[in-house]
Amino acid sequence: MTSTGPATAPAPQAGAAEAAPAAGAAPVPAVEVRGLDKVFPVSGGGQTVALSGIDLTVAPGEFVSLIGPSGCGKSTLLRLVADLLEPSAGEVRVFGKPAGEARRGQDYGIAFQQAGLLEWRTVAGNVELPLQVHGVRKKERRARARDLLALVGLADFADHWPAQLSGGMQQRVAIARALAERPRLLLLDEPFGALDEMTRERMQAELARIRHETATTVILVTHSIPEAVFLSDRVAVMSPRPGRITRIVDIDLPNRVGAPGESGGLADADDVREQSAFFAAVTAVREALRAGGPA
C-alpha cells in the first residue's frame, strides 16, 4: 500500500509538455518542475540556497502534498509554481505552459495559511474579488459566488462580514475564492495551519469532498503528517538546507474520497483515519522524514 519510488514517480513524457492535451497518449502533466533551484540573497552579501535540484511531476487530478520541517522551502516551491517568485535555475511548467503564462491565464487558484479576506468586503464580495478583477459581470459573479459558497457549506453567510466568521469559516471562504475562476489546479499553503485540531480534521474532510466534486489537481503544503496522508495520492518529503525532495511516498487508502472515477465512495473520514493502512502510511512518511535529516 505504501511504496517509495524515485522522485519523478509517473515518468515525465519527453516532449509531451509542449503538445496540446494529447489525445489518447499520456496527458500533459498538471505541474512539471525540472531542475529547480532557488537562491535568496542575504543582506551582507551572502546567499541562502532555499531549494536545490527539485524535480516533481504532478498528474492532472492528482493530490500531492509537500511535507517537511520548517525552512525546507516547501512554501517557496509552491510560490515558484504560482509564479509569485522567480526561479534561480530550472523550469516550472503548469499544464504545459510556463508558470507566468499559467498565472496570467488563471490556471491555478491559491490560498494561504492566513485566510486574508478583505475586511471591507462581504463574504460573497471576497469570493467575487478575482472575478471582478477579471471583468466578469455582476450577475454572473453573484451566481458563481453563491455556487461556491454552497460548495464550501457557507451558503447562509454570503452577506456576513469576514470579522463575523470563525477561523475555519474564513478559511473555507478563502478556498471558495481560490476556486472562483474554476482553476484546474489548486495551490494550498498550510491552509489549516492556524486551526485547532478538531476544526482541522473537519476541514480536511471538506477539502477531500471539494476535490472529489471539482476534480481539481491539488498541491498542498503542510507540516502535518496525518493531514498529508489523509488527503494525498502522493506525499513529497522534503529536507531542509538546501531544500530538496528526498522521497515521494505513494499513499493508497481503500474507501477514501478520491478523485472522481477512482474507486471508493464517500467513506466516513474517521473510518479512513482509523484503518491500519492509514497508520502504515503515516509511519512510512514519518520514516521518510527522519531519513531526510534532522527534523
Place this chain on the structure above:
Amino acid sequence: MTRATPTSPTTGPDIVASGGPASAATGGASARHDVAAAAPAWAGSPWRERLRRVLLAVAALVLLCAVWELYRAVGPTDGGRLFGVPVLPRATDTAMPHTWDIVAQLGEKEVRTAGSDTVGVAVAKAMWFSLRVAFAGLVVGVVVGVLLAVAMARLRIVERGLLPYVIASQTVPLVALAPLVAGWGGKLQLGSLEWERWMSVSMIAAYLAFFPVAVGMLRGLQSPGPNAVELMRSYAASWWQTLLRLRLPASVPFLLPALRLAAASAVIGAIVAEISTGTRGGIGRLIIDYSQSASSDASRLYDAVLGAAVAGLLFAGLISLVELALTWRRRHGGGRARPIRKVGT
C-alpha cells in the same frame, strides 16, 4: 508658530464633538444588537452611548465657563508674574470679560449707525466666508495629498525623493509664505480664470491641509500585507486594479483621521492667511478689526475667536458626514446579516 494662535479654541471642543455626529447615525442599529459583539466597531453603538457623548460635550463647555468665571472672581487683577515674566492673565474686564458679556456682545450693533449688523451677524457672515475659503483649500489639499500619496506608493524612488520635502514643507513658517502667495494676485491668469485674493488664502489652507492627507494616505496604501499583494498578483491584477480593489479601500481607515486633521488645518490656514494677507470678509480680518478695540472691550474679540471655534466644529461635522458616506456600505450593506450561528468550523 503662527498656527498656534487660533488652535486652542478650535481643537478643544473639536475633540469632544467629533464622536457625536459620527455615532449619531450609527445608533439606530439596536435591531442588530445580537451581532454587535462579534461585529466590527462600525456596526453601531447604542443610543445611550450617543447621549453620554453629548452630555459630556455640554459638561465640558460648562466646566470651561465655570473655570473662566472662577478665575475672574479670585484671580489677581494685575496678573501673575514669575521672575518678572507674566504667567497669569489679568482678571479684568478688558482681559477676561465675563462669559455672559461675550454672549451679550453678539447682539450689540457693530457700528453705531442705523442698519449696521449686530456683532453676531457679522461673525456669522465672516464665518461663512472663511468656511467657503477653507473648504476650497481642503478640497485642493485632499486632492493633492491623495495624488502625492498614490505617486509615492507607486514608485519607491518618488517616496524617497518626495517625502522629506513633504515633511519639510510643514516647517516653513506660514506668515512668511502667505504674502508671497498673496502676491500672485493679479499676476496669475489661468485661462479665463482671474486669480482672486480668496484663492491665495485657499492655497495657503490647502498647503496645510495636504500634509496629513499625504502622510496618512501613504501609510494606508502601504497597509495591505504581503499575502494580500501576492493574492492580487496571482489574479494577474494590474497595478491600477490592485490600487482600486485593494490599496484604496485599505487606506480608508487611515484617511479618515487624516481628513479630520486636514479639516482643522484648513480652517487654521484660512484664518491665519486672511490675517497675513489682509484679506477682507473672513474671521481673520474680523479678529484684526476687533482686536483694535480690545484694549477697552475684549468681548468682541472673543466673539470672533468663538466664531473660529464654531467654524472648526462645523468642519469636523462635515468630515463626519464624509466618514458616514465612506463607511455606509460596511455598516448597512451587511444589514441582512443574521446572528451568527457557530457552525462547527
